[in-house]
Amino acid sequence: MLVRLGAWSVLEAGQTFVVGYALARALDTGFLAGNARTGLLWLGAAGLAVCAAAYGTGRVYGVVAALVEPVRDRLVRAVVARGVREADAGALSGLTQQVEIARDTLAGVVMVTRSFLFTAVGALIGLCSLAPLLLAVVVPPLLAGVALFAATLRALARRQEAFLAADEALAQELGAVVPALRDVTASGAEERVADTVGERIEAELRTARALARLGTARVAALAVGGELPAVLLLVTAPWLLRHGVTPGALVGALAYVTQSLLPALNNLVHGLGTSGSRLTVVLRRLTVRRPEGPETATPLPSASEVPSGARTTEREPGRRPQPSPALSLAGVTFAYGPAGEPVLDDFDLTLPEGGHLAVVGPSGIGKSTLTGLVAGLLTPVRGSVRSYGRPVRPPEAAAPRATVLIPQEAYVHTGTLAENLALLRDRPVPEGELLAAADAVGLTPLLEKLGGPGATVAPAELSAGERQLIALTRAYLCTAPLALLDEATCHLDPQAEARAERAFAARPGGTLIVVAHRISSARRAARILVMDGARTTCGTHAELLRASALYRDLAGAWTARPAPVPR
Template sequence: MPNEATRSTGTHAHSNAPAESTQATPPTDAHHTGTLPHRGLRFLLARRPVLIRLALWSVLETGQTFLVGYGLARALDAGFLAGRSAIGLGWLGLAGIGVVVGAFGTGRVYRGVADLVEPLRDRLVERVVVRGVREGNGGALSGLTQQVELARDTFAGLVMVSRSFLFTAVGALAGLCSLDPLLLLIVAPPLLAGVSLFAATLRPLARRQETFLLADEALADGLGTVCPGLRDITAAGAEEQVAADTARLVDTEFRAARSLARWGVLRVAALAIGGQLPIVLLLATAPWLLGHGVTPGGLVGALAYVTQSLLPALQNLVHGLGTSGSRLTVVLRRLTPASTTPPPMPKPPAAPVPHLTTPPALTLTSVTFAYGTGGDPVLRDLTLALPQGAHLAVVGPSGIGKSTLTALAAGLLRPGHGTIRMYGRPVSETLAQRVLIPQEAYVFSGTLAENLGHLRPDPVPEAELLAAAEAVGMTALLKTLGGPDAPLDPSALSAGERQLIALTRAYLSYAPLALLDEATCHLDPEAEERAERAFAARERTGGALVVVAHRISSARRAGRVLVMDGRETALGTHDDLLRRSPLYRDLVGSWSSEPALALGDADRVDAVAGSGLAGDGRHVVAHGPVGQVQVPGDLRDGGPLGGQG
């Protein structure tokens, strides 16, 4: 039959939905609202005693800095240059004692920093656990060992370098003033200019550092996807497309790195102005200073203040705040989002309003797709239009392209030619509006409720979860497993049990377009019928249902049937296709001739024994092509004999 005759819809539903549909949001908490600086300020103000202890112990470092320059100046002027070596040695000894006392104070400072940092780490861990454990967000737990520890260590480093610069600067400037105010006049202006320039670059540097980190992560994520699939990319002839996508990621990171480097030049300039220019000025003005009352010891002491105290402290501040501070900002924004209000999630479209034109749920226009540039097209010039509320069954011989069609509809594959739109928009922009359930159902370790609510942004109320299980036909399994809070061991579940869990998960999602790619092949006909009717009723509110059928009963239940046969396709009702499609008649005949047991199947074809039936333990019933067989009672049989094929 010609392609023009096909006007149907196909959509893909996958139990392992895109990341954007699985992000969970922590409960609203007054402690986690507001901008990041405001929350940081509240965190510090709540720990005033710790800050006061840090300041008191840091005073010892101020004394050490003061004595390093002042003691050296007095040792020269009052001691060695005056011929009194004992006095000079005494001042040097006093400066040495100041170093020892300062080291003791630094050790106590580390304890104070720990008292400040560990509560931050505890709060971040709590946030990660709330997002990851209570809300089933497995991606959030990945930050527990890396991002939280990175934030902890970086915050501790920033506290140390900023505190050290503040108290060192105070001690050095006080020492310069005590030696001679002229020395302070030479050193203070360039120091203040350098610090001011660095402060002015902090925000732009942080933004560009964050942009660079995001670009670097995007490139790493892209390469992590591409590298394991190089063989598939080559087989599909997608080298040019993948190379172009990767090149865009590389160019984005390159531009971000170049922008960051340009602003990094200002950071170097700030260090040169604030830390190195004072040395040059002291040496250049030395004759003038000595002629205006500055002693030789005072000049040497001033050089000691700049080279031994101010310059190292400024270097630590610039490098610490300029790099680590930006990284800390990025990590904290991810771990403690400013707003905990869940983002608006896509809801199923409202029921069509009479007399108004609504876009089709799924539209394929002249779609052609082939695996590899030299391969024969699996789909050729296929045009389908699936209206909202439609129920389509896709049938055809094994390997004819049924799963390829659903993958294209779901946006997992790109057509070589033609367009695919979902609710009037390109499918790449509407991924959250479709859910794909494959034959190999995905179940992860965790509770049953976490598995069922995996595609929801927040925990599913138990009443809604139980209603969904009842609608899909999972109530008996839910009770058998021990209820919503029961832990799951995926390896202990049969293929049919995993499919029921995946079907209920998709039913609970907000995605209006459901794609069932042989997602019920391990269920008996009665369970399959119940699940499909539940999805069909759900899609009447504006969604659509596409089922890749493996039983004739699925085709009979659908409003339309798409028969795929290589280059030709046919679309129509079951009775219509029986009259005009030889392939469909052959498929119906092969389905009807398969071994069957009289188990109450409404269509009397391809019956597969369900659970709990007496005397079914020794029968093997085919539910698909030869080689895909399963012992009856598949909800408790531990899985198919030959895999889930």
């Protein structure tokens, strides 16, 4: 393959030699000697050489493709193997972007390097054929320009890699922030997130400026190696003519420099300077295994290891059997559709009766999916969901309900306030019980504003927070012992949210799971479940501040930054 590439490159570079040499002969032995026919024949030969070179160029592209594609295939196999073997999260990016960058830049590097080498050899042979003295004018600045460019390649690759790393870090930061803007606002972390993103932007700006400053060296190399020889030929023209260089040879030398060497050097500097450095960086990223970051450190016990004190155990003589936990998820896997990526994968969770668990995590990580499974609105692909020892059934099943779910968007129907509050009860609720529930949850001001339990409710005239208070009081009056608050207080102020959550946590025999809208809500819970994909962890507020980087970010606006965790 390399022999074929060299052969076609010789044919392509033949025009470099022929064009300058034919132009010199057309002038010296043709037009300047009064023989127009000879001049035209030499120009015709130059034209034929250009046609032959075009044919050679076409064949070169085919050979380069045959050279590059096997390299791409090997990289694809390596990336896929590493992604499957090590569950590398960057395998998709490597397969869809970095491998293609490597293929394209490798082809570019081969083309420009080959073109410069063969063009330079053809031009130098032509100069020597015309007049060896011309080499003394052209070769020194050409070599100086190439040496200056070569000296900057290593630094250029380092700065290119620093720029790509800064760009990836910024993209990763934005990818995490943009989907979680609601969580950022809810936790009051706007300034902290803005500072973090701003640091990433400043880092990329610094690397971009450093890369641009190094670009001046490429301009200098191009000026010295490609443009200075033409200037020197013009400056030394009288001296060259006095020492036997013919006018045609001088014009041919200028053609070699301006039409062959300068374009070839320009392609080398810009092609190898950009594509070569990118190729170096991409190949290093594809072939060198990246070290695992701090996120892959050993996490806290998984959700399945939440201390419950209420697991069903084998009965021992003289001991009473322990009650079933309020909630138990065993090996639960769930995905939206047969081809969908699992939102929960082999997920375990145990919550004792009377427990208070807060669930936090980025938007879209699966918090609402978890509450849907617990409430029976969703059916797991694998695993079991049990509440107080019984399998969770769909809402339409004719069985006593152990769970009540309060979603973010509260439902209020037209009718009296008492009818709305008693919607989940089989019989009308005594007024005394209703008023006590309203007082516990914080509905009393709205109840008095509307005119009492018998007042007619117009849902469109209520604010989102008022509708949430009604839905919360309705759930509080429900006899289901397990309450799920899926951001059900997001439209309430922090004080009203705290009052409602404390009321649910204080229900006799009641168990509470809160999908936290604010990190302050999580701090009120006995245990906190941080959903973060494969790094899902569970613990107390203090434990998670030490062990979970995601939780530290969520809690950053509400708590002091913890001391670094010793490694």
